[in-house]
Amino acid sequence: MTDPILETRNLTYTYAPKTANEVTAIREISVAIERGTLVGIIGHTGSGKSTLIEHFNGLKKATSGVVLLDGRDIWENKKEIRQVRFRVGVCFQYPEYQLFEETVYKDVAFGPKNMGLSEEEIDRRVREVLSFVGLEERYLELSPFDLSGGEKRRVAIAGIMAMEPQVLVLDEPCAGLDPKGRATVLAMIENYQKTTGSTVVVVSHSMEDIASIADRILVMNKAGLAFFGTVEEVFSHAEALVAMGLDIPQMTQLCLKLRARGFDLPETFYTVEQAHGAILACLKKEGTA
Amino acid sequence: MNDYIQFQNVTFAYEIEGEAPKPVLKDFSLNVYAGEFVAVLGHNGCGKSTVAKLCNGIELPQKGKVLVDGLDTADEEKLLTIRQRVGMVFQNPDNQIVATIVEDDVAFGPENLGVDPSEIRRRVDDALKRVDMYDFRRFEPHNLSGGQKQRVAIAGVIAMQPACIVLDEPTAMLDPRGRKDVMETVKMLNREHGITVVLITHYMDEAAQADRVVVMDHGKVLLDGTPRQVFARGETLKQAGLDVPQATALAALLQRDGLDVPADVLTVDELADAIAAAKR
Ligand SMILES: Nc1ncnc2c1ncn2[C@@H]1O[C@H](COP(=O)(O)OP(=O)(O)OP(=O)(O)O)[C@@H](O)[C@H]1O
Ligand SMILES: Nc1ncnc2c1ncn2[C@@H]1O[C@H](COP(=O)(O)OP(=O)(O)OP(=O)(O)O)[C@@H](O)[C@H]1O
Ligand SMILES: [Mg+2]
Ligand SMILES: [Mg+2]
Numbered sequence: 001m002t003d004p005i006l007e008t009r010n011l012t013y014t015y016a017p018k019t020a021n022e023v024t025a026i027r028e029i030s031v032a033i034e035r036g037t038l039v040g041i042i043g044h045t046g047s048g049k050s051t052l053i054e055h056f057n058g059l060k061k062a063t064s065g066v067v068l069l070d071g072r073d074i075w076e077n078k079k080e081i082r083q084v085r086f087r088v089g090v091c092f093q094y095p096e097y098q099l100f101e102e103t104v105y106k107d108v109a110f111g112p113k114n115m116g117l118s119e120e121e122i123d124r125r126v127r128e129v130l131s132f133v134g135l136e137e138r139y140l141e142l143s144p145f146d147l148s149g150g151e152k153r154r155v156a157i158a159g160i161m162a163m164e165p166q167v168l169v170l171d172e173p174c175a176g177l178d179p180k181g182r183a184t185v186l187a188m189i190e191n192y193q194k195t196t197g198s199t200v201v202v203v204s205h206s207m208e209d210i211a212s213i214a215d216r217i218l219v220m221n222k223a224g225l226a227f228f229g230t231v232e233e234v235f236s237h238a239e240a241l242v243a244m245g246l247d248i249p250q251m252t253q254l255c256l257k258l259r260a261r262g263f264d265l266p267e268t269f270y271t272v273e274q275a276h277g278a279i280l281a282c283l284k285k286e287g288t289a
Numbered sequence: 290m291n292d293y294i295q296f297q298n299v300t301f302a303y304e305i306e307g308e309a310p311k312p313v314l315k316d317f318s319l320n321v322y323a324g325e326f327v328a329v330l331g332h333n334g335c336g337k338s339t340v341a342k343l344c345n346g347i348e349l350p351q352k353g354k355v356l357v358d359g360l361d362t363a364d365e366e367k368l369l370t371i372r373q374r375v376g377m378v379f380q381n382p383d384n385q386i387v388a389t390i391v392e393d394d395v396a397f398g399p400e401n402l403g404v405d406p407s408e409i410r411r412r413v414d415d416a417l418k419r420v421d422m423y424d425f426r427r428f429e430p431h432n433l434s435g436g437q438k439q440r441v442a443i444a445g446v447i448a449m450q451p452a453c454i455v456l457d458e459p460t461a462m463l464d465p466r467g468r469k470d471v472m473e474t475v476k477m478l479n480r481e482h483g484i485t486v487v488l489i490t491h492y493m494d495e496a497a498q499a500d501r502v503v504v505m506d507h508g509k510v511l512l513d514g515t516p517r518q519v520f521a522r523g524e525t526l527k528q529a530g531l532d533v534p535q536a537t538a539l540a541a542l543l544q545r546d547g548l549d550v551p552a553d554v555l556t557v558d559e560l561a562d563a564i565a566a567a568k569r
Contacts, residue, residue: 021432044464045436093435093462096381146305149380149458150333150491172435175461176380178332178491179532205436205464208535245466250494250535250557257561263568272535276542283548283568 004032004068005199006056006088006167011065013051025051027223028065033167033201038193040210041203043220044245049203050093052220053169056201057088069167086115089165093172093203095156099144104135104155107144111163122162129158134184149176157185161192168192169201174209186213211235211249211270219246231270251275258282293358293453293485294321294344294375300352301339313339314508316353321453326479326486328496328516331505332530337489338380340505341457344487345375358452373402376451378459380489382438391433391441392417392426398449409448416444419474421467435462443471447478453485454478460492472498493520494534497555504529517553536560543567 011029016022026048033039043049054060055067058074058081067074074084092098101107112122133154144155153176174182190213193200204210217234219227221244227234238248249270259265263282269275296319302310313336331337342348343355346362360367379385388394395413417423420440439462460468478484496502502519504512506529512519520533540554550563
């Protein structure tokens with residue numbers, strides 16, 4: 001199966017080149033993201049995740065290397081970068097960087113408006129997407145700056161989703177959300193991928209969240225690409241991940257601990273649901289439960 | 290036990306132009322005891338950050354009182370003392386960073402307290418090492434990644450050595466090791482230096498490490514107890530937009546299936562022990 005929608009080839013980006021503060025934040029990154037998949041990105045603090053995804057829609061221009069969208073260099077024609085930004089929507093790590101309009105309504109309507117959609121269509125999308133992220137009608141006329149941290153996050157995600165991009169890129173979408181909001185947003189992301197067939201890229205520090213939604217996981221380490229594979233492949237490298245400042249999901253830790261105590265658990269589990277099924281099956285087989 | 294921070298029947302509303310104030314906190318009372326480590330949980334918008342801002346007089350109650358070590362936050366003359374005693378780590382580190390070089394930023398707090406320069410040097414180095422940012426001491430904070438900024442903000446408050454630290458979602462942007470390090474540092478400051486800690490978090494497994502968990506819901510205290518007591522109330526927590534740690538959730542499922550595991554396990558280790566014991 002290779003039908004990549006987004007591809008990077010030898011992507012390198014250096015901040016403040018030729019100064020004392022020069023930092024190469026990503027180095028020679030080549031990855032191909034398959035159409036319609038959900039890719040999770042993990043990596044230690046400062047490993048280059050945000051820098052990488054800001055290249056996907058041309059918010060940053062690589063020092064060297066290229067980004068291909070549907071096989072075409074996104075910078076091939078500079079005038080088309082605007083179109084690229086409608087097709088690849090990037091939601092920032094800090095929602096504060098993205099919210100600037102007077103009201104929540106205007107903020108979420110900003111993207112669709114830029115795309116030149118009709119008033120009715122904009123209105124439909126704004127209302128739909130806000131209820132999707134769990135914000136009631138009364139928020140529409142509030143200033144985004146007067147919201148709590150988690151409320152701002154929801155508005156920022158809604159603003160990108162309202163553009164209905166082909167590739168939805170979210171940097172830490174669940175940071176600062178309460179558990180219910182976290183579950184809602186994760187379900188919403190999966191739902192967006194399944195119903196629209198869009199491609200989704202999610203950056204997260206939560207191994208549990210990534211394990212529960214991703215088809216493939218990309219691991220960044222010190223500006224380089226460490227792993228890119230299925231959930232199973234990536235989380236089989238427990239020691240390497242821990243050495244990089246990462247971890248394996250809590251339920252996977254449990255799986256390894258139980259195996260070490262002689263439990264026969266042929267399939268590794270990653271979520272509470274999977275753990276529940278696997279442990280019951282194991283105990284049944286041994287005649288305990 | 291002595292009270293360190295007291296919220297006495299506090300009512301608080303933000304002023305929004307052209308709108309009737311809608312109280313975020315209504316007749317809210319809470320005592321934080323000297324030397325304890327308390328975690329505060331609650332749904333988005335329930336008022337946690339507001340509580341934090343009331344702790345050192347950034348906001349003042351419209352009704353009721355907030356006392357810090359017996360000092361009223363509404364008493365302007367006491368405000369400086371209060372801010373020396375209660376250090377804050379804000380939800381967004383950008384709101385906290387004041388200097389253009391990382392180490393100056395960390396030194397800012399102790400400098401303001403009039404700490405001796407050589408002592409400042411020692412504290413800054415120590416604090417930066419604790420959060421694993423020593424190598425970045427000469428960097429400009431605005432050039433750091435999200436998690437790196439958050440670590441600098443935490444170093445800043447450690448260097449102040451206040452009697453009490455209020456941390457508003459300090460680990461929201463940190464990698465797994467960073468989260469562990471912050472939790473270890475917070476516990477160390479609490480246990481070894483007797484610093485009172487108020488930790489606001491959305492991570493249930495972090496709250497499980499505190500001495501006490503306070504659960505807020507729409508500006509009120511919904512639950513208040515030890516982590517085991519609070520996380521035994523899975524249904525109530527879910528209704529309030531919260532959850533229990535994953536290990537606790539799995540224990541409850543297994544128990545429902547008739548397996549002999551206690552429902553109040555909090556960690557993966559405890560759960561592994563319990564499942565192994567149930568098998569025998
Ligand atoms: N504006 C900037 N100027 C100079 N260096 C920067 C800038 N932004 C980021 N960096 C550096 O680039 C590296 C990668 O940063 P990036 O923000 O991509 O990391 P990240 O993986 O997203 O981290 P986090 O998990 O903390 O968000 C870091 O070492 C950081 O210090
Ligand atoms: N500056 C402000 N002006 C007006 N209203 C505000 C302001 N800050 C917060 N609010 C409102 O007050 C309520 C409580 O906000 P607060 O920031 O204390 O919530 P929180 O519990 O910290 O939420 P979160 O988990 O999302 O950070 C929210 O409904 C929010 O919209
Ligand atoms: Mg980042
Ligand atoms: Mg808050």
